[in-house]
Amino acid sequence: MxxxxxxxxxxxxxxxxxxxxxxxxxxxxxxxxxxxxxxxxxxxxxxxxxxxxxxxxxxxxxxxxxxxxxxxxxxxxxxxxxxxxxxxxxxxxxxxxxxxxxxxxxxxxxxxxxxxxxxxxxxxxxxxxxxxxxxxxxxxxxxxxxxxxxxxxxxxxxxxxxxxxxxxxxxxxxxxxVIKATNQAVTGNIAGVVEPIEANPFVYAIAGEDTLSSTKADTSNGEFKLIGLEEGTYTVSVDPTNESFATENVEDVEVTVGETNELGTITVSEN
Incomplete structure (x- = not known):
């Protein structure tokens, strides 16, 4: 660095x-x-x-x-x-x-x-x-x-x-x-795992038309965590960078203050 x-x-x-x-x-x-x-x-x-x-x-x-x-x-x-x-x-x-x-x-x-x-x-x-x-x-x-x-x-x-x-x-x-500030005390998180790992996706938390948090799944194990989200309902969009795989959306994901919503494994399909 x-x-x-x-x-x-x-x-x-x-x-x-x-x-x-x-x-x-x-x-x-x-x-x-x-x-x-x-x-x-x-x-x-x-x-x-x-x-x-x-x-x-x-x-x-x-x-x-x-x-x-x-x-x-x-x-x-x-x-x-x-x-x-x-x-x-x-x-x-x-x-x-x-x-x-x-x-x-x-x-x-x-x-x-x-x-x-x-x-x-x-x-x-x-x-x-x-x-x-x-x-x-x-x-x-x-x-x-x-x-x-x-x-x-x-x-x-x-x-x-x-x-x-x-x-x-x-x-x-x-x-x-471009920076956004949030009081951590009023936020929660979303976590999960994307399979297969080869999809190498970006993961987004979307409310309405706004993307409020994003990350990239770990390239070694597919794990991801979206942090700093205010309480509410989100769509989690998994967008592979590997064009062999399709985008997968998980809707109605609830975020509660002080908690992490564990989604488990999200499997993306091949194109």
Whole structure:
């Protein structure tokens, strides 16, 4: 995995998602009570060998201005996003914070040190200058005394890597991060096994017309796990990359908070 060197001024990535209102006041507790925030990262899969992203620090904000930022952690390291599929997560940071509501989170990424590996060849990924102004992520995370609040960041590698140009004129690879945040306490999971292993499928959790989680079945045993799903009913779509096999859909799959729905073995048929 390539870590790269930090040579330029880092930029601040403020991630945009829907606001979830918790029905409490902004700001921290004046009584000195504290709780813990833990930030985990996982990834939606992509058809690359590696997608390496260098993260300098993770911060949260308890106010509506720039004075309220608090550092959760400063990892100063590169992560291969494709190692974080199928239920695997990476702890970006954990910190004890004054109780209260933290409205925003941001990642500080280096301005370089990012790369994508395709067919064994590494390509630098550049961050467009327009992205450096940042897009805010409103999470409204309520930190309660003596309780750990776990925030899941789903870094979508497939949608975050953008190819500019063509093979004739030359290709540049851009990093335009697409990330979704979820409070782990209000989510559940779906797990299962796909047979035959040779199907080598992607697996999707779909609600209506929206794909809300995705992974790729383990190439050694066919196991898969979709995490960070809100309670509800989903269609699990198994989409083989091996064209000899057909797509298989499992409908009406229920997700319950705090539980993993084990689907058992899903067999895909040959075309």
């Amino acid at each position: 390539t870590t790269g060197k930090i040579r330029n001024i880092p930029f601040v990535l403020l991630l945009a998602v829907s606001v979830v209102f918790m029905g409490c006041n902004s700001g921290t507790n004046a009584d000195g009570d504290t709780g813990t925030m833990e930030v985990l990262m996982h990834d939606a899969p992509a058809d690359y060998d590696e997608v390496n992203v260098f993260i300098e620090s993770v911060e949260v904000n308890n106010s509506d201005n720039e004075e309220g930022w608090v550092e959760v952690n400063s990892p100063q390291q590169s992560y291969d996003l494709l190692e974080l599929t199928n239920g695997a997560t990476e702890v970006l940071g954990s910190a004890e914070l004054p109780a209260g509501t933290y409205e925003q989170i941001r990642l500080i990424l280096s301005s370089d040190g990012h790369s994508v590996v395709i067919d064994g060849q590494e390509h630098d990924m550049f961050v467009p200058s327009g992205e450096q102004t940042g897009v805010k992520l409103n999470v409204n995370a309520e930190i309660e005394p003596d309780i750990t609040y776990t925030l899941l960041l789903d870094f979508d590698a497939a949608r975050s890597v953008v190819v500019r140009g063509n093979q004739q004129s030359g290709e540049d690879y851009l990093l335009k991060p």
